[in-house]
Amino acid sequence: MFSKTMKCKTCGAEISKKAKQCPQCGHSYEKNSSGGGMSILTFLIILVFIAIAIPKTSTTSSNTTYAATSTTNVSKTSINTQQKQKSSQKKPQKTEKEEIKERLETVIAEQKKSMRFNKYKTLNADGLNERLQKMRHLGKVVFFAEDKAKKDKDLKKLWQTAYRQQIKFQTTHYPRMRDAFGPVMRKKLWEHNMEVKTVGKGFRRVIFTAAAFANNARIKQFHEGIGVMLSDYRFKRVDYKWIKHAHEWTYFDLQTKPDNKL
DSSP: OOOSEEEOTTTOOEEETTOSBOTTTOOBOOOOOTTHHHHHHHHHHHHHHHHHHSOOOOHHHHHHHHHHHHHHHHHHHHHHHHHHHHHHTSOOOOOHHHHHHHHHHHHHHHHHHHHTOOOGGGOOHHHHHHHHHHHHHHHHHHHHHHHHHTTSHHHHHHHHHHHHHHHHHHHHHHHHHHHHHHHHHHHHHGGGTOEEEEESGGGOEEEEEOGGGGSHHHHHHHHHHHHHHHHHTTOSEEEEESSTTOSSOEEEEOOOOOTTOO
C-alpha cells in the first residue's frame, strides 16, 4: 500500500500528502491545479477531428493496424516492467537521523554563503524580501531540528554549529536588512507621496510619513496590510505621521523577537 503521509521538507514532521501546508512550520505545499479539465477537452476534440479526417480502410489494413498496435502495447508493457524492476531496486529510504543531518549540513552551507552578502543597496523590494525569507527559512530548520538533535551526540554537534552560525547570521543581517528597508520602500511608495525612514539602534523603528495618515481609518487600513511584513523584519515600533514635523502622531509597538533569537 502507498503511504498517505510524507515528511515536511522544512521541519521533518509527518503530514498528509493532501495537505496544502505543514501545520507545524507553515511550509506551503499548495500546487496550481488549473488546466487539467481543459487538456482532456482538447484531447477529445482532437480524437473527433481524427475520426472525421481519416477515411475507412479495408479489413486487411485494419488487421495490420491492430497487429502494429498490439506490438506497440507489448513494447510499452515491457518498458513499464523494466521501469518497475529498476524502481524496486532503488536505495532504501533515509532514516530520520540521516534526513536531519542532511538538512543541517545544507543550512550550514547556505549560512556561510549568505554571511558574505553585502549588496543590500542594489536590491529592490522583491530582492530584499527574498533575502529576508531565506534567512527566516534557515532559522526555522534549525529551530525545528533542536529537539531531535539533542537526543543524538553526532547530530547535537552539527546542530550547535548551525545554531551558532544562524544567530551570527541574524544579528549581523537583520539590522542591515532593516537599514535597507527605508530606501527600498521609499522608491516603491514614492508615487504615493509617502516617505519611509528607519532609525534607532539596529534600525528597529520605522517611520511612514504621508498626508493620508491624517485620517485614522487609513492608518488602520495601512497597518493591517503591512503589519506582518514589519514583524518579519523584526521592527519593534512603527510610526505613522501625516507631516514630517508633526507634534502628534500614531504609533504601534510590535511584539517581535530580538535578532539573537530563532
